[in-house]
Amino acid sequence: MKRAHLPALVALALVCVTLAAAGRGAGEIVLFDAPKGGWLGALRDDASLVVLEERDGWRHVRVEAWIVNPAAGHAGASGPTSRETGQGAAAKPTVAPAGDPGTVPAPVQRATVQGVLAPPMGAGGSAGAGVLVLLVGESGALDAEHRKAGEECRARLEQKDRDIDSLRAESNRALNSSDNFREAASRNDQMKSRLARAQRERQDLIRDCRLRAQEVFEPKVVQRALSDGSGRFDFQGVAPGRYHVVAFETVGETPRSWSFVFDLEGDGTRVLDPIADRSPVPADWGLR
Numbered sequence: 705m706k707r708a709h710l711p712a713l714v715a716l717a718l719v720c721v722t723l724a725a726a727g728r729g730a731g732e733i734v735l736f737d738a739p740k741g742g743w744l745g746a747l748r749d750d751a752s753l754v755v756l757e758e759r760d761g762w763r764h765v766r767v768e769a770w771i772v773n774p775a776a777g778h779a780g781a782s783g784p785t786s787r788e789t790g791q792g793a794a795a796k797p798t799v800a801p802a803g804d805p806g807t808v809p810a811p812v813q814r815a816t817v818q819g820v821l822a823p824p825m826g827a828g829g830s831a832g833a834g835v836l837v838l839l840v841g842e843s844g845a846l847d848a849e850h851r852k853a854g855e856e857c858r859a860r861l862e863q864k865d866r867d868i869d870s871l872r873a874e875s876n877r878a879l880n881s882s883d884n885f886r887e888a889a890s891r892n893d894q895m896k897s898r899l900a901r902a903q904r905e906r907q908d909l910i911r912d913c914r915l916r917a918q919e920v921f922e923p924k925v926v927q928r929a930l931s932d933g934s935g936r937f938d939f940q941g942v943a944p945g946r947y948h949v950v951a952f953e954t955v956g957e958t959p960r961s962w963s964f965v966f967d968l969e970g971d972g973t974r975v976l977d978p979i980a981d982r983s984p985v986p987a988d989w990g991l992r
Contacts, residue, residue, distance in 0.1 A: 735747065739762040751767065752767075753766070754767075812944075813944060813970050815943075815972055815973065817968065818936070819936070819937055819981075820931075820935045821936075821937070822935060822978045825979070830935075832931055832935045833931060833932065833934065835951045835954075836928060836930060836951065837949060837962075838918075838922075838951065839925065839929070839942065839948075840921045840948040840950060842945070846920070849920050854917070857909075857912075857991060860909060860913075861909055864906045868899065871895060872899060875892055878891035878892040878895045910992070913988065926942070927942070942974075943968075944968050946968070947968060949964040950962065951987070958992060961986055961988040963985065963987035964982060964983055
């Protein structure tokens with residue numbers, strides 16, 4: 705019949721140890737998965753190691769040892785240990801001491817952020833479907849840059865509006881500029897052409913400003929998502945912190961934008977409130 709206890713397979717591991725730690729008599733040999741990498745475990749300083757490579761103060765080594773076969777349960781636990789036989793010991797899951805370069809950090813809690821690109825309250829209309837939504841890490845520098853870019857765009861737009869008002873007034877005066885109807889009509893047509901060109905330039909300016917707003921947020925983007933047909937979106941695995949969520953519509957005569965700002969703590973699901981979490985400053989500064 706089969707023997708009840710079978711020896712486990714020999715475990716071969718490729719690990720990295722520091723030259724100092726690898727020296728005999730140092731107590732324990734700390735194992736890492738790569739130079740300056742994550743901590744794996746520790747061995748007695750008399751463990752059997754095969755050095756494969758030395759580079760930049762690190763030794764790439766192979767450990768040959770025995771491990772318990774999980775299928776055999778604890779039946780083999782009564783056999784001789786490596787310490788009793790003097791053979792190499794397998795890596796043991798000890799806790800790295802404080803300050804050790806291999807200290808394993810506590811896992812970061814992650815959350816899900818959900819929301820919807822709803823139409824403005826009282827304005828009606830449809831939700832923002834198929835719109836690119838950006839999750840942006842918030843910072844004082846980001847807010848300052850966004851505010852400055854908005855002030856510059858608003859100043860340019862106000863100047864263009866003054867130019868348009870001036871052209872509109874000149875167009876009206878052109879009709880009364882001469883007793884000759886044909887001459888007056890020709891001047892009026894010229895002014896209308898200039899006015900139409902200025903209005904197109906105004907629309908181009910708004911598009912440029914919206915692109916400028918996106919450029920401000922882009923360097924701090926953490927995740928991107930595309931809203932579904934109902935305007936819903938979600939971000940997975942978001943770490944705690946303070947964030948903006950911004951979205952810019954790119955179609956329609958008057959493209960809309962959405963902007964949320966919120967704090968995220970712990971894990972779970974954070975559903976954005978379209979009113980309570982709405983940013984006081986629109987992503988595109990409300991330029992229309």
